[in-house]
Amino acid sequence: MSKKHKHDDHEEHVDESWLIPYADLMTLLLALFIVLYAMNTVDIKKFEQMSQAFKIALNDGGGILNMPSVTQDGDDTSKKKKDNENQDSQEQQEQKNQENKQNEEDKMSENELQELIKREEAEFEDLKKKIDAYIEKNGLVSDLETHMNLSQLVITISDKALFSPAQANLKPEARELAVAIATMLEEYPDYDVVVAGHTDDTPINNSQFRSNWDLSTIRAVRFLDVMLENKNIDPQRFSAIGYGEYHPVAENDTVENKAKNRRVEVSILHTYIDSRNVQTLKASK
Known part of the structure; x- marks a missing residue:
């Protein structure tokens, strides 16, 4: 009797363990291609997203496909850049409009300027006449001039x-002069006034004054102090300065010339000046 040998059926299974490293390799390649593409439009944000994508790819393989598209940021960056440029352009235009508006508000017509200059000239002529009359009346022709x-x-x-x-x-009669000038200036409150002291070139160095700078400055201040005793004038429009011997009106070569250089000047300043006249004056020098 023949024996039948039973063969056990063995089901063959394909070894699929190679799929795991293959999937990892594909994931890494995908990450590499995304990085290379992203390098075309690089910015700081993109680097951060790229770094995050690498971390996810290396840690859990499949997570990179769930990441937002890195390339989308390139479009966003271009859009933001364009928006910023448009905003800068708009701001520049607004600033230009404001400057033009300010210039228009500040700009004074030539006719208006000429009218103001004429008014000032008339007031200065009037003030000069008053001062000259005071000088003549008080016998100060040799000591004062305008x-x-x-x-x-x-x-x-x-x-x-x-x-x-x-x-x-100040001498007592000098105080009277300072008071008189301040009183005349009450009628002209819109002008700045500078009191300046001057000396000759003879050096001075004593217990009171170290130099002609000190002497000229203190003399100007003392004269101004008396003027400002008049409470009807605005102290903010007045100032004092000393020039020492450095602004002479004559050579310091004679006694008479030295006396001319030792002086105090009270200057009432124009508010409006015709630039055309100033240019003409400069050209004639």
Whole structure:
């Protein structure tokens, strides 16, 4: 009796373990291609997203496909850049419009400017006449004089009419002069006034004054102090300055010329000046 050998049926199974590294390799390749594409439009945000994508790809393989498209940020960046450029352009235009508006508001017509200049000239002429009349009335012709130019009316006062030699305290009659000038200026409150002290080139160095700078400055301040005792004038429009011997009106070569250089000048300044006249004056020098 023949024996039948039973063969057990064995089902063959294909080994699929190779799919795991293959899937990992595909994931890494996909990440690489995304990185290369993203490098065309690089910015800081994109690097952050790229770094995050790499972390996910290396950690769990399949997560990178769930990430938002990195390339989309390139479009967003271009859009933001364009929006910023449009915003900058708009802001520049607005600023330009504001500047033009301000220029239009500040700009004064030539006719209006000429009218203001004429009014000032008339007021300066009137003030000069009053000061000249005061000088003549009080016998001060040898000690005071006035002259007017395009920018100011200047009252020049000899130092001998104001101070004792090498001193800065006003004489009593000098106080009367300062009070009189301040009173006349009450009628012209819109002009700035500068009181300037000047000396000759003789050096001075004593217990009171270290130099002619000190002497000229203190003399100007003392004269101004008396003027500002008048409470009807605005102190904000007044100032004092000392020039020492550096703005002479004559050579310091004679006694008479040195006396001319020792002086105090009260300058009433124009508010409006015709630029055409100033250019003409410069050209003639």
